[in-house]
Amino acid sequence: MTDETRTQNENRAQRRDWTSRTQISAQLLTAVEEILETGETYTEVSVDRLVTAAGMPRSTFYLYFADKSDLLLALVDEVIADLETSVQGWWNFPANATKTDLQEALRPELEVYRRHRAVMSSVIEAAAYDPTVRDRLDDLYAISTRRMAEHLREGQQHGGVRPEVDIDSASDWIGTMIERGLDQLVLPADSDELERLLTAETDIIWNVLYRGTR
Amino acid sequence: MTDETRTQNENRAQRRDWTSRTQISAQLLTAVEEILETGETYTEVSVDRLVTAAGMPRSTFYLYFADKSDLLLALVDEVIADLETSVQGWWNFPANATKTDLQEALRPELEVYRRHRAVMSSVIEAAAYDPTVRDRLDDLYAISTRRMAEHLREGQQHGGVRPEVDIDSASDWIGTMIERGLDQLVLPADSDELERLLTAETDIIWNVLYRGTR
Numbered sequence: 001m002t003d004e005t006r007t008q009n010e011n012r013a014q015r016r017d018w019t020s021r022t023q024i025s026a027q028l029l030t031a032v033e034e035i036l037e038t039g040e041t042y043t044e045v046s047v048d049r050l051v052t053a054a055g056m057p058r059s060t061f062y063l064y065f066a067d068k069s070d071l072l073l074a075l076v077d078e079v080i081a082d083l084e085t086s087v088q089g090w091w092n093f094p095a096n097a098t099k100t101d102l103q104e105a106l107r108p109e110l111e112v113y114r115r116h117r118a119v120m121s122s123v124i125e126a127a128a129y130d131p132t133v134r135d136r137l138d139d140l141y142a143i144s145t146r147r148m149a150e151h152l153r154e155g156q157q158h159g160g161v162r163p164e165v166d167i168d169s170a171s172d173w174i175g176t177m178i179e180r181g182l183d184q185l186v187l188p189a190d191s192d193e194l195e196r197l198l199t200a201e202t203d204i205i206w207n208v209l210y211r212g213t214r
Numbered sequence: 215m216t217d218e219t220r221t222q223n224e225n226r227a228q229r230r231d232w233t234s235r236t237q238i239s240a241q242l243l244t245a246v247e248e249i250l251e252t253g254e255t256y257t258e259v260s261v262d263r264l265v266t267a268a269g270m271p272r273s274t275f276y277l278y279f280a281d282k283s284d285l286l287l288a289l290v291d292e293v294i295a296d297l298e299t300s301v302q303g304w305w306n307f308p309a310n311a312t313k314t315d316l317q318e319a320l321r322p323e324l325e326v327y328r329r330h331r332a333v334m335s336s337v338i339e340a341a342a343y344d345p346t347v348r349d350r351l352d353d354l355y356a357i358s359t360r361r362m363a364e365h366l367r368e369g370q371q372h373g374g375v376r377p378e379v380d381i382d383s384a385s386d387w388i389g390t391m392i393e394r395g396l397d398q399l400v401l402p403a404d405s406d407e408l409e410r411l412l413t414a415e416t417d418i419i420w421n422v423l424y425r426g427t428r
Binding site: 128164165166168169170172173174176177179180181184185196197199200201203204207208211 | 379386387395425
């Protein structure tokens with residue numbers, strides 16, 4: 001996004017209310033995902049195509065978004081919000097929870113990532129050349145790693161996390177594993193593979209972080 | 215690399231002997247790394263600059279390499295060979311080895327990766343737009359993951375690896391963690407951070423794969 005489109009967008013944003021922008025992008029997210037699932041790439045799809053699929057007047061689109069790049073950023077935010085909700089079960093993982101509970105706490109993130117696979121692939125592709133998208137993704141990863149570290153710190157205080165865990169370095173390694181694994185392993189997996197990946201991820205996280213404390 | 219330069223290169227390769235090409239690229243690797251350590255990028259450095267730094271006639275360079283991209287591929291091979299050697303201590307990790315032994319077996323890979331950080335950064339950058347480089351890197355990761363799986367399979371047969379480990383999925387997750395972590399965590403780390411990352415990596419791998427079997 002150029003500085004000019006950014007400014008235009010900010011002006012638009014000030015005129016519009018953000019609740020509506022969020023509602024509109026949620027509506028477009030469904031349409032975008034349906035189109036991308038047919039194999040087209042985000043770059044190929046026109047705004048006309050998008051608004052038609054979403055049953056939305058073209059003018060409404062341009063009321064809220066400067067262009068397709070701007071929409072992609074809004075879609076990233078939608079997906080990030082879903083991903084953040086999906087890991088709450090893990091961050092609030094109680095001290096007496098079992099390995100089976102952990103598996104069910106980890107499951108939503110994998111499923112949400114896969115549900116949004118079309119948009120996530122477009123986002124990762126766009127991150128290679130668009131610094132704004134890259135920054136947004138980096139923020140997501142940084143926030144996740146920080147939340148994991150907070151969760152571990154609290155857990156160590158209450159004895160629910162192995163005392164030997166070096167919280168910062170472990171969060172970095174595990175965060176990196178999940179970030180990359182979602183993209184490289186979870187996205188291409190079928191349902192059976194997903195289940196095996198989830199079981200293996202649970203075994204890793206359980207043994208590294210919680211085993212022997214409960 | 216275009217098809218044409220590839221063909222030129224193959225013709226050259228047939229005329230030259232590969233031992234010499236390997237020797238020449240090892241010589242250039244040192245020169246390239248010294249130049250890149252000053253902050254220049256591989257894209258910016260001219261062939262003239264490289265051969266001067268390596269004390270090599272320009273004609274010798276073009277006897278063995280079609281261009282700078284071709285040299286980069288040869289440098290990747292040098293670095294990959296070093297990385298493969300660096301993990302032998304892990305693949306041959308004996309059944310009675312301790313967690314401290316594991317740490318020392320994992321150390322060389324991190325150190326080799328950091329020693330070649332300038333070339334590895336150039337390679338990862340080039341992989342974003344050059345499919346040949348991308349393929350070479352993917353091969354490296356695929357081979358590492360396969361070797362890890364072989365090591366685990368053998369270990370499980372002899373009781374040196376936790377029987378609960380799902381070898382394929384665990385190799386995928388751990389391989390992904392190491393691949394990405396080398397780039398994202400190890401490359402920017404100073405010596406103290408490197409030591410903490412190594413300790414945390416050892417703790418993860420020990421607990422996931424070996425703990426309780428020895």
